[in-house]
Structures are given as C-alpha cells and as structure tokens.
Amino acid sequence: FCKSKCFYCSFSSFAGMQSLHGRYCTALQKEIRTHHRKQQGTPLATLFIGGGTPTVLRAKQLSEIIDMCDQVYGFEPDAEISIEANPGTIDVADLQILRDSGLNRISFGIQSFLEQDLLELDRAHNSAEGMRAVENARHAGFDNISLDLMYGLPSQSPEAWQQNLEQAFTCEPEHLSLYQLTIEKETEFYRRLQKNQLALPDEDAIVEMDEVTELLCEKHAFSRYEISNYAKPGFRCRHNLVYWHNEEYLACGAGAVGYAEGIRSKSVEDPLSYCVKIEQEKDVIVQREKLDCEASFRESVVIGLRLVKGVSEHRLFERYGISLAEVYGTHLPKLVQGGFLEYSHGYLRLTPRGFRVANTVMAELV
Numbered sequence: 310f311c312k313s314k315c316f317y318c319s320f321s322s323f324a325g326m327q328s329l330h331g332r333y334c335t336a337l338q339k340e341i342r343t344h345h346r347k348q349q350g351t352p353l354a355t356l357f358i359g360g361g362t363p364t365v366l367r368a369k370q371l372s373e374i375i376d377m378c379d380q381v382y383g384f385e386p387d388a389e390i391s392i393e394a395n396p397g398t399i400d401v402a403d404l405q406i407l408r409d410s411g412l413n414r415i416s417f418g419i420q421s422f423l424e425q426d427l428l429e430l431d432r433a434h435n436s437a438e439g440m441r442a443v444e445n446a447r448h449a450g451f452d453n454i455s456l457d458l459m460y461g462l463p464s465q466s467p468e469a470w471q472q473n474l475e476q477a478f479t480c481e482p483e484h485l486s487l488y489q490l491t492i493e494k495e496t497e498f499y500r501r502l503q504k505n506q507l508a509l510p511d512e513d514a515i516v517e518m519d520e521v522t523e524l525l526c527e528k529h530a531f532s533r534y535e536i537s538n539y540a541k542p543g544f545r546c547r548h549n550l551v552y553w554h555n556e557e558y559l560a561c562g563a564g565a566v567g568y569a570e571g572i573r574s575k576s577v578e579d580p581l582s583y584c585v586k587i588e589q590e591k592d593v594i595v596q597r598e599k600l601d602c603e604a605s606f607r608e609s610v611v612i613g614l615r616l617v618k619g620v621s622e623h624r625l626f627e628r629y630g631i632s633l634a635e636v637y638g639t640h641l642p643k644l645v646q647g648g649f650l651e652y653s654h655g656y657l658r659l660t661p662r663g664f665r666v667a668n669t670v671m672a673e674l675v
C-alpha cells in the first residue's frame with residue numbers, strides 16, 4: 310500500500326485502500342504461519358518489511374507482524390530486522406513502537422531533500438518531514454538508518470545533486486541507497502517522456518553526479534559495496550546481500566517474490582485477491598520458475614556482479630560444479646580485454662569502466 314502513486318513508480322503498490330489494511334494484516338499473519346509449517350525450525354537471520362510503504366499500516370499492526378515472525382520462527386540473537394518507511398507516514402510515537410517491537414534498521418524513502426524535486430516526483434512528503442523523520446528515528450533509538458535518494462531527476466544539475474547529498478550526510482545515516490532514475494513503462498514519467506515533457510539530465514551530467522557521489526562518500530567514509538549502495542563499516546544491508554549472493558529467502562505478502570528450494574515464486578499482486586485466496590486457503594503463488602543449473606549459474610553471476618567485490622569463482626564452482634570458462638567460453642576474456650571486467654583475488658568483478666555500463670555488460674552474461 311502507498312499514500313499515493315509517485316510519478317516514476319512501477320512497483321506493485323496501491324494508493325489508498327485503507328479499508329483493506331486490517332484484513333490484509335490478518336491474511337499476512339496467516340501466510341507467515343503457513344510458511345512455517347513447511348519450513349520448520351530455522352530462526353530468522355534477517356527480516357525485511359518492504360513495500361509499497363509498510364508504514365502506511367499502523368505501527369501496532371506492524372509490530373504484530375514482527376511478533377508473529379518471532380513466535381513462529383524466532384530470530385537469531387543478532388538478527389537484522391529492517392523496515393522501509395516514508396517520511397510523512399510515521400511519527401515519533403510510531404517509531405518508538407516499532408523500535409520496541411525489535412526493529413533495528415530503518416530505511417527512509419527520502420528520494421530528495423529539495424522541495425522542487427519532491428514536487429516533480431509527486432512524493433507524498435516534503436523536505437522538512439524528511440529531516441524530521443530521521444531525527445525522530447534517532448530519538449526512538451534506531452542506530453542503523455539508511456536513506457534512499459534518487460539522482461538523474463528531471464531538470465536536476467550536478468550542483469543540485471551535490472547539495473542534496475550533502476544534506477543527507479548532515480543526517481549522519483549509516484547507509485545510503487543512491488538510485489539513478491530510470492523511466493519505466495506505465496508510469497506518469499514514461500507518458501511525459503513520450504510527449505517530450507520531461508527534461509532529463511544528459512550523460513555528461515550523470516557522469517558528474519557519479520563523481521560527486523564518489524567524492525562525498527569517500528569524504529564521509531562510506532564505501533560502495535553494490536552498484537547503488539554505500540555504507541559505513543559494519544552497516545551493509547545483510548538482508549539484501551542474500552539477494553546479491555543469489556541465496557534463498559522466504560517471502561510473504563501480495564506481490565512478494567521468494568526463492569526457496571531452487572524455485573523462484575511470485576504471489577498475486579492485488580491485495581484484495583491475496584486476502585481472498587488466503588482466507589479460502591488457496592495458493593497465492595501465481596508464478597513459479599525453476600532454473601536449470603546453467604541458467605541459475607548465469608543468474609548468480611549477473612546478480613553477483615552488482616557487488617563491488619564481484620562473484621567468487623570458487624563459490625560458483627562449489628555450488629554448481631561448473632566454471633566460468635565452461636559457461637562463457639571466449640565471451641568472458643573479450644569483456645576482460647575490453648576493460649569491463651577483471652579478476653581480483655579469486656573474484657570476477659566489474660571494473661570502474663564496467664560499472665558505468667553495467668546493464669550492458671550484464672546483458673551479455675545472462
């Protein structure tokens with residue numbers, strides 16, 4: 310659920326629908342219990358409550374979901390328990406309830422601290438609310454705060470991006486996710502682009518923004534560990550590292566994508582259909598895909614190259630019993646000779662040049 314639909318959003322999210330929130334939470338708890346019957350015994354190392362905007366639900370509803378996970382699975386002693394939150398959907402009392410319920414990491418969808426950008430994106434909060442949300446989270450005892458910001462926004466200059474990022478550092482976050490705006494089909498921005506009503510920064514401006522990011526992150530001792538993610542030492546997102554290592558995870562909720570027992574699955578997106586199916590004890594999964602060994606190998610390489618460290622040749626061989634050379638033949642040496650990929654300490658990784666055209670390099674390896 311979300312308060313409203315942002316102009317760039319292609320995620321599975323639904324504005325409004327407040328009357329369904331309670332019913333949805335009940336259904337979600339039921340699904341969590343059902344999953345447990347299938348996957349007995351292992352306490353959770355990480356839990357990630359993502360969206361949409363989870364914090365449009367009441368804090369008490371969210372804390373009941375966390376309690377349910379604790380009752381049926383339990384958490385490892387140092388489990389990372391994260392939530393995505395949007396400023397303007399959460400106040401200091403809510404934050405305190407969430408912190409007391411065991412959440413120890415919060416990721417704010419700030420996107421920009423500049424009023425003009427927030428209006429352009431049709432975000433449901435303003436700049437002051439963004440700053441206040443972070444302050445309130447600190448006050449509630451969160452010591453692992455991540456901020457999501459976007460660059461390459463309509464009419465954005467490298468100077469404006471610098472100002473924005475500097476503002477983010479004044480909040481002293483532990484983690485930053487910095488995403489370049491991409492225009493996805495069926496969004497308001499896509500429609501505007503088709504009508505020539507969207508002025509996006511050119512490639513040179515994007516390169517300058519990347520340089521600004523690199524300089525400021527270095528200055529504040531943030532290291533880049535994934536294409537879009539930067540952290541202070543000890544604050545990499547453990548949950549997301551599971552995705553990038555292409556390891557398995559359970560997923561519950563409408564539109565949730567999970568990966569268990571070698572099968573990638575996706576649940577029905579529409580929240581009402583999701584509730585009805587759960588209530589009638591029907592299967593909520595609408596897509597199932599089991600990749601063969603080579604396809605899964607390729608997927609692990611492509612996802613793993615998102616990490617600055619790259620993919621471990623040894624781990625790939627241990628997991629799949631095949632090597633990079635066997636799968637890619639002469640294709641890989643060409644990308645290495647072209648300066649897009651390199652080998653370092655047993656890892657295959659993107660070079661700085663490769664990072665700038667990461668999508669193209671990855672498309673070659675799928």
Ligand code: SF4
Pocket residue numbers: 310311312313314315317318319320322360361362395418
């Ligand atoms: S808050 Fe996030 S999920 Fe919701 S509409 Fe905006 S971009 Fe989409």
